Amino acid sequence: MSKHIVILGAGYGGLLAALTVRKYMNKDQARVTVVNQYPTHQIITELHRLAAGSIAEKAIAMPLEKLFKGKEVDLKIATVNSFSVDSKEIKLSDGSSLSYDALVVALGSKTAYFGIPGLEQYSFVLKSAEDALNIHKHIEDRIREYSKTKNEADATILIGGGGLTGVELVGEIADIMPGLAKKYGVNPAEVKLLLVEAGPKILPVLPDPLIERAQSSLEKRGVTFLTGLPVTNVEGNVVDLKDGQKIVTNTFVWTGGVQGNPLVGESGLEVNRGRATVNEFLQSTSHPDVFVAGDSAVVFDPSGRPQPPTAQIAWQMGELIGYNLYALLENHAFETFAPVNSGTLASLGRKDAVATIGESNTALKGLPASLMKEASNIRYLSHIKALYTLAY
Numbered sequence: 188m189s190k191h192i193v194i195l196g197a198g199y200g201g202l203l204a205a206l207t208v209r210k211y212m213n214k215d216q217a218r219v220t221v222v223n224q225y226p227t228h229q230i231i232t233e234l235h236r237l238a239a240g241s242i243a244e245k246a247i248a249m250p251l252e253k254l255f256k257g258k259e260v261d262l263k264i265a266t267v268n269s270f271s272v273d274s275k276e277i278k279l280s281d282g283s284s285l286s287y288d289a290l291v292v293a294l295g296s297k298t299a300y301f302g303i304p305g306l307e308q309y310s311f312v313l314k315s316a317e318d319a320l321n322i323h324k325h326i327e328d329r330i331r332e333y334s335k336t337k338n339e340a341d342a343t344i345l346i347g348g349g350g351l352t353g354v355e356l357v358g359e360i361a362d363i364m365p366g367l368a369k370k371y372g373v374n375p376a377e378v379k380l381l382l383v384e385a386g387p388k389i390l391p392v393l394p395d396p397l398i399e400r401a402q403s404s405l406e407k408r409g410v411t412f413l414t415g416l417p418v419t420n421v422e423g424n425v426v427d428l429k430d431g432q433k434i435v436t437n438t439f440v441w442t443g444g445v446q447g448n449p450l451v452g453e454s455g456l457e458v459n460r461g462r463a464t465v466n467e468f469l470q471s472t473s474h475p476d477v478f479v480a481g482d483s484a485v486v487f488d489p490s491g492r493p494q495p496p497t498a499q500i501a502w503q504m505g506e507l508i509g510y511n512l513y514a515l516l517e518n519h520a521f522e523t524f525a526p527v528n529s530g531t532l533a534s535l536g537r538k539d540a541v542a543t544i545g546e547s548n549t550a551l552k553g554l555p556a557s558l559m560k561e562a563s564n565i566r567y568l569s570h571i572k573a574l575y576t577l578a579y
Contacts, residue, residue: 190217190516193277193287195267197223197251198231199501200480200508201293202571205260207509214259217516220285221251222277224266228254228571229316232498233564235352237319238440239359240327240367241537246579248316254571267294272455272474289476289512292451292463293505296482296496299444305421306347310441313352322440326360327367329437330378334371340424342378343436347418347426348443349384351392354401355534356440357382361408362536380410381436383428385417385443390541392495392531397541400552404535418443445496451483459485468511468521469504478511480504486524500526502567532560 192208194201205221212219227248236242251262266280270290277285298314300306311322326344333341346357361380368375382389382405389412390398402412413428420427426434447461456463457473462485464472469484471477481501486494494500503526514521530544540556543549551559568574 189215190288191286192217192219192289192291192512192516193285194219194221194291194293195270195277196291196293196295196481196483197221197228198293198295198481199498200483200505201291202228202251202254203502203505204291204293204478204480204508204512205255206258206571207506208512209258209260209509211510211513212516217288217512218261219259220261220263221255222263222265222267222279222285223251224264225315225317226251226264227316228573230564230567231314234313234316234319235356235359235534237316238313238322238356239363240323241359241363243579244316244320246576249571249573249576254573267450269450270454272471272477275476287476289478289515291478291480291508291512292454292456292471292483293480293501294448294450294483296445297448298441299446300441301444303418303420306418306441309421309423310347310439312441313356322438326438330367330373331371333377334373338437339379340435340437342373343434344378344380344438345426345434345436345440346380346382347439347441349382349386349389349391349412349414350442351390351531351533353382353384353440353442354389354405356442357410358405358408358535358539359537361405361410362538364409375409378409381413381434382410383413383416383418383426383434385415387415389414390533393533393541393543394548394550397543397550397552401533401535401541404539408536445482448483451479467523469508469524470511470515476515478508480508486526494526497531498567499529499563502570503527529563530559532556532563534560 230247233247268278270277298312329341346353365375416428452461463479465484482496532542534540542551542556
């Protein structure tokens with residue numbers, strides 16, 4: 188009798204687990220069910236471009252039915268309400284339940300608000316294509332409104348968080364703003380683009396010379412950085428900073444932190460700070476019939492530091508899990524997780540970027556870094572057979 192594999196989430200880890208297990212197991216050996224809240228696989232590393240209106244939704248949100256075509260994968264579009272690894276039961280938002288022989292948890296992360304009053308209520312987030320489209324429409328609506336009322340809050344855009352997401356988003360907005368302002372007869376110099384970061388510097392994953400390069404590139408295009416200034420309170424359209432500054436803005440996007448999905452902590456899996464602990468085969472340390480991928484897991488590198496929650500790590504986790512599902516269910520030897528870190532890439536709008544590449548962390552900036560960022564995306568799309576999206 189065939190075994191049942193259930194995969195929760197079709198981000199980088201979940202998608203690659205599903206595609207990979209089908210290379211080793213046919214439908215007679217295993218049924219594969221993938222549960223995802225959206226009908227698309229979304230390229231999270233390109234959401235900032237969609238939020239600025241630089242690309243079409245179809246370019247970064249691929250129909251899962253198309254990606255799974257011919258793979259004998261059962262796709263359920265639903266939200267996971269809860270799952271219990273002791274009873275092996277998954278409860279979905281459509282009222283149905285699933286049981287499994289092997290489970291893959293790839294539910295991604297949630298936005299962390301750090302208990303800051305008003306932050307969740309009064310900010311946008313950038314976690315999905317839907318979020319990106321909402322941000323894009325909102326920014327255009329506010330600039331249109333500013334052209335009529337001259338209300339400065341409509342021409343003030345604040346990004347919270349100076350990590351990759353925040354910096355890439357503000358860079359993309361800086362690129363499109365002159366054209367958008369001109370469309371509505373607004374002087375681009377009247378639009379304030381601000382980024383606030385609690386830590387002492389933006390892009391802390393990169394070396395200082397690249398941070399300085401990124402900051403100066405964006406400042407030349409009108410971005411103001413407020414570093415070392417945590418957000419302390421948000422009330423309506425007023426954002427309070429630690430030094431007493433009050434920023435009045437009708438557009439506040441919070442990218443300042445992620446945390447594990449709370450469902451993981453409630454499932455019965457052993458966790459560390461809300462993320463599931465796994466062994467070298469990416470099995471749960473408490474439940475060997477459960478594998479965990481991407482931001483749902485905490486994986487330590489040889490030096491004992493947690494691996495960064497990046498797309499490239501999640502992709503590699505998914506592929507290994509795909510093979511190890513086969514090993515588990517067919518009694519073969521497991522393979523060990525040994526990720527290759529290709530580097531860190533941060534786009535600064537369409538024509539500029541900074542990056543560190545390879546194990547030696549070679550620094551790149553400008554057009555070479557931009558091209559590397561584009562090549563990285565193309566490599567992934569090729570891998571999942573989704574190069575058709577480049578036509579959009």
